[in-house]
Amino acid sequence: MNRYSIITDKNPREIVLLRGSGCRWRRCTFCDYHTDSSPDEAANFALNRTVLEQITGEYGRLEVINSGSFVDLDGCTVDLLTQICQRRSIHTLHIECHWMHRDALAPFRERFAAVGTDVIFKIGVETFDADFRERILRKGIGRISAAEIAAAGFGEVNLLCGLAGQTAASMTADIECGLAHFSRVCVNLMVENTTPIKPDPEAVRAFLEEVVPRYKDDLRVDILVENTDFGVGE
Template sequence: MGIRYNKITDKHPREIVLLKSFPCKYGKCSFCNYIEDNSIDENEIDRINFPVLDMITGEYKVLEVINSGSVFELTPGTLKKIKEVVIEKNIQVIYFEIYYGYHNRLKEIKNYFQGVEIRFRMGLETFDNRFRIEKYNKNFSLNEKDFKALSEKIYSVCLLVCTKGQTEEMIKKDIELGLKYFKNITVNIFINNGTSVERDENLVKWFIKNYKHLQNDDRVELLIDNKDLGVFEQ
């Protein structure tokens, strides 16, 4: 049984919900087993999501919505319910997830939630194009110009670290570039999950020794365990 609602109280206090959604439009990332939470039954999705959204109190005025895909894969009913809760609880800031392929459609969400600050998080995983495409099967390639353009639309990127094939140098560079271009980064230490991507224990030891201080950096969300946000679907 999973947990779909939690409060983050330490850094960037907010309420967080894990919602069910339609299948991720991309759905080919080699490290992701998360898409098992998807459904094609719209009624079932809303039936699961509505009680979760009813738990929101609005006490921090900030809400993070995560789902196994992008905000664009939430059902119309769930989006409408989020909007009602946001108005009723006077929420000022919402975090949503998006896949890169949607980066030209972000205005649709901003227009739908007018008057609320929308912060988009995107799974970039690494700034190394070759590694992202070949190892993570995330099929897009970006250059400096793209990162600059993206940084104007996207609040935060998620970086996946300590996987086999990565080097210390790559991780160092990823964190450097993440902080250079974006207001915020989420750094996720990979945990084996039955996919073809594997965790590198030596890199984990090196990373924790050298980067644990990121926990105190206001611009960084460091997930040593992917359950650190307190929401997960078993």
């Protein structure tokens, strides 16, 4: 499993995949990557330390992902992450969080502000069609709007494309909504995994042929056709 990478094309940054205690939601119907977790905090920290020590700060920008939310990381890992941000002059930290932990954003932001690091929280919304998101994908966000999600303190979103029921128009609408309310949008194409949710061939075709060409050069849009396109994971 590769856990450290550098993204050079859009929004250049280092990216690390850390291990936490596991997503506390775990109910999204399309997701099986929350299995990269362990209840053993000491083992998680030992692993995470080897990853965090690779950070050089060359772009001043770091993205941390951990197959869940930052609240699932152990205290020693967060302490070391704070120290690394300070030592390596990381001015911006991008980190993920589920809606259920939104009250944890402000104290985490304050903690990193104390070492000169601005935190941008990324949330997986998958789609702004709340009915599809909650009834089919079971995201656990509720039927709230993009504006409400942004107002809660989230600055970036993950979207999921290539699902049955999605069209080029609906996927484009999701991206446009994301760009209207958030600083960046990360678009993930659904890939085959162990869940019953499968990529839909027509939606995948529409995404690749009609949606990707429109956004591939947009510096605010990351497009992941494979889960490993950021260079981490397996």
